[in-house]
Amino acid sequence: MSKPGTKFILSVIAIFLWLGSGAHAFHPDVYTPRVPKEQLEEIQEIESPYETTAERIELGREIFFGKGLCVTCHSKNGEGVQMPGHAPRNLTDPKWQDVRTDGELMWVLKNGSPGTGMPQRVGKDITEEEGWNVIQFIRTIRAPEGRAAEIN
Numbered sequence: 246m247s248k249p250g251t252k253f254i255l256s257v258i259a260i261f262l263w264l265g266s267g268a269h270a271f272h273p274d275v276y277t278p279r280v281p282k283e284q285l286e287e288i289q290e291i292e293s294p295y296e297t298t299a300e301r302i303e304l305g306r307e308i309f310f311g312k313g314l315c316v317t318c319h320s321k322n323g324e325g326v327q328m329p330g331h332a333p334r335n336l337t338d339p340k341w342q343d344v345r346t347d348g349e350l351m352w353v354l355k356n357g358s359p360g361t362g363m364p365q366r367v368g369k370d371i372t373e374e375e376g377w378n379v380i381q382f383i384r385t386i387r388a389p390e391g392r393a394a395e396i397n
């Protein structure tokens with residue numbers, strides 16, 4: 246009869262251990278890869294099968310502001326809204342744009358960002374092609390050098 250109680254206590258302990266395992270577990274540095282180490286090299290190499298065109302950027306913008314729901318967390322300008330827990334990435338940060346390949350962004354769209362509010366998008370509300378289009382759009386909102394890094 247004590248089983249559910251034990252389970253509950255164990256989950257509470259697990260949550261505290263997880264939270265206590267360091268702020269880094271919950272707020273990893275902005276520039277730390279989100280893709281697990283063992284897959285990183287392979288994922289970084291993946292390129293979009295679609296050429297960048299004005300049409301695709303426009304379609305990507307529509308996904309960002311529409312059914313992708315990106316705008317609800319990433320805000321109209323891509324700098325992100327305030328939210329509890331791990332803040333959305335500032336997508337305009339030029340340094341962040343440089344350290345991430347398109348392959349890594351697609352991995353996050355397919356898997357979400359573990360331990361954060363970033364949900365799986367590709368395969369849920371949007372298709373893989375729509376995902377590549379929205380990545381083309383994200384590449385266009387890069388801020389000028391030297392700006393935005395502090396907003397992360």
Ligand code: HEC
Nearest residue numbers: 279313314315318331332333334353358361362363366379
């Ligand atoms: C419910 C809120 C929410 C929604 C909806 C959302 N995101 Fe995010 N997103 C986040 C948060 C929080 C992070 C920060 C995660 C992190 O630092 O790893 C993030 C991170 C990201 C990243 C950066 C990951 C990295 O490698 O640093 C990208 C790219 C991204 N989101 C794109 C999108 C796109 C495109 C959409 C819509 C198709 C979207 N997000 C929808 C909350 C959201």
